[in-house]
Amino acid sequence: MNLSTSVAFAVNGERRELVVDNRTTLLDALREHLHLTGTKKGCDHGQCGACTVMVDGRRVNSCLTLAVMHEGDEIITIEGLGAPGSLHPMQAAFVKHDGFQCGYCTPGQICSSVAVLEEIKANIPSHVTADLTAPASVTATEIRERMSGNICRCGAYSNIVDAITEVAGTKA
Structure with missing residues (x-):
């Protein structure tokens, strides 16, 4: 039984492809697989908003959604909004x-x-x-x-x- 899936999406304007366990949240994919640690794991239950990112322009609690659900989506994290010297x-x-x-x-x-x-x-x-x-x-x-x-x-x-x-x- 294969519990891993390949998923491709754009993160902060860059196309990324990952092979993740089907149960991997978008939050964990961002933090653990892509090393974008600006998005925080607070409650891990969708109650605090620390993990909020934008998916196709809409805000999403990334701890409540699976990475494999976002095939082809455009994801913006805090790292994609601005950078030191060029803040949003x-x-x-x-x-x-x-x-x-x-x-x-x-x-x-x-x-x-x-x-x-x-x-x-x-x-x-x-x-x-x-x-x-x-x-x-x-x-x-x-x-x-x-x-x-x-x-x-x-x-x-x-x-x-x-x-x-x-x-x-x-x-x-």
Whole structure:
């Protein structure tokens, strides 16, 4: 019985092909097979958001999905957003607004933040969207709701909201 499968996907713009045990999560494929350790293993149960990456533009808890499910997908990790000296605007805003303390949740927070702004831009409503007939807007309430799947044990939430608001170019 063969428990391994070949899977190919693009990670941070680079095509990667792996042979993994069918039970390997996307998180473990990224960390253990591709050595992209920016994506963190927090709870390993989809409750903290530390492992958030973007798959085909949507945020995903990489601990809850199997690598073999992502054949042909485009995966963006924190390493794919920016680099020292060339930070993504969200990364720069997190630094400016001190949107982290210990930093463990920060990669997931940043990946989720980038996706949140894309969701708002695409007019995808959240549970707190007041008017479904009006364009979605960047408000503190919207940001907090949309980011609620990303836990920060240090409590840097207000600074995270400030960073997201700055990148959005509005006052929340």
